[in-house]
Amino acid sequence: MRLLKEYRIIVIAAICLVVGCTTPQPSQDLLAPTEAQMKIRSVQTRAFDVKDRQVGMRAVIAALQDLGFIIERANEHLGLVTAARFAEPNFYDVVGVTVTVRSETDGRMMIRANAIYNNKPIDDPKVYQNFFATLERSLFVTKH
Amino acid sequence: MNTSLHAIIQASRRPLIEWSLGPRIVLGVGLCLLLQGCPTPYELRHENQWDSREQIWLSDESQVRVRAAQSRIFDTADQHRMLATIVSTMQDLDFKVEVLDEELGIVSGKKYVENEQIYGVDLSYLLYQPDTLLVLNRSYRTWGPFHHRTNLVRFTATVRKRSDTQLIVRANAQFYLRAVEDPTPYQKFFRTLEQALFLQGKLVE
Numbered sequence: 001m002r003l004l005k006e007y008r009i010i011v012i013a014a015i016c017l018v019v020g021c022t023t024p025q026p027s028q029d030l031l032a033p034t035e036a037q038m039k040i041r042s043v044q045t046r047a048f049d050v051k052d053r054q055v056g057m058r059a060v061i062a063a064l065q066d067l068g069f070i071i072e073r074a075n076e077h078l079g080l081v082t083a084a085r086f087a088e089p090n091f092y093d094v095v096g097v098t099v100t101v102r103s104e105t106d107g108r109m110m111i112r113a114n115a116i117y118n119n120k121p122i123d124d125p126k127v128y129q130n131f132f133a134t135l136e137r138s139l140f141v142t143k144h
Numbered sequence: 145m146n147t148s149l150h151a152i153i154q155a156s157r158r159p160l161i162e163w164s165l166g167p168r169i170v171l172g173v174g175l176c177l178l179l180q181g182c183p184t185p186y187e188l189r190h191e192n193q194w195d196s197r198e199q200i201w202l203s204d205e206s207q208v209r210v211r212a213a214q215s216r217i218f219d220t221a222d223q224h225r226m227l228a229t230i231v232s233t234m235q236d237l238d239f240k241v242e243v244l245d246e247e248l249g250i251v252s253g254k255k256y257v258e259n260e261q262i263y264g265v266d267l268s269y270l271l272y273q274p275d276t277l278l279v280l281n282r283s284y285r286t287w288g289p290f291h292h293r294t295n296l297v298r299f300t301a302t303v304r305k306r307s308d309t310q311l312i313v314r315a316n317a318q319f320y321l322r323a324v325e326d327p328t329p330y331q332k333f334f335r336t337l338e339q340a341l342f343l344q345g346k347l348v349e
Binding site: 026028029030031033041044075077078080098100114119120 | 238333
């Protein structure tokens with residue numbers, strides 16, 4: 001009887017292992033935009049009165065450096081900058097950011113930033129407000 | 145001579161562990177694995193692809209069908225605009241853009257999806273970049289970037305000229321170190337891209 005009980009536990013454990021260990025399948029929405037991202041898009045984007053894209057790019061790089069980021073790559077022609085840094089207070093976490101600089105037809109520059117905290121996208125508007133405030137300051141310094 | 149051979153055969157037939165101990169050991173190992181949490185032994189459930197001959201036949205679906213699902217033709221010759229739109233679409237999808245080559249028409253990025261619990265954060269895994277020499281690391285970790293890749297989605301889009309007025313865009317996604325062969329995620333990606341471009345993509349015949 002005791003042996004039977006032990007066998008039952010083994011079978012249950014084996015089932016649990018088999019169920020838990022299957023390869024995860026990609027979800028159908030793997031490449032679909034989420035509702036949250038659509039909402040945060042306006043917060044991530046801001047227009048600046050800059051005509052030259054190079055000026056915009058330099059300001060973005062300088063702002064990221066001001067915030068302690070290490071620039072990973074910058075593509076002037078397509079207006080893309082990516083950077084990363086360790087996050088405060090313990091510096092055990094990582095913040096990655098992708099910034100795109102796009103010329104608009106009305107002579108303005110659209111700058112969009114996406115930030116990722118470890119493996120999750122940041123959707124707190126304050127983070128982006130802080131970035132754009134630094135960027136404005138950086139643009140001001142670059143201009144004058 | 146004959147007796148010693150007989151003794152060896154007898155010894156080999158004898159069980160190494162007494163039978164009554166067997167179930168207890170199995171039970172113990174099973175419980176240990178359960179306590180660890182099953183998602184942990186990644187190496188156990190993900191087969192290593194040692195043999196390149198096996199990799200060639202790894203695709204489960206017909207290559208032609210997968211390729212058709214991954215490709216779209218757009219009636220524009222502006223490669224620059226196409227690449228810029230793909231980058232902004234990838235931003236919409238929370239991707240971090242990692243590789244961008246305008247001449248070759250390649251954009252690549254990665255993102256993480258929440259599919260299972262990961263214990264702790266492995267920074268070298270998050271920071272791992274295949275295309276750069278920059279190592280942003282606090283300490284050297286040997287197991288580092290290759291430990292758990294269950295939540296990593298890698299994405300590559302290529303843009304090339306089809307004719308003087310048309311471009312062909314091909315998107316490739318990888319999840320759990322395997323190519324995504326289901327056409328639905330690609331359909332959703334191209335729908336988002338079409339909306340951003342204000343252009344209708346056509347299937348490759």
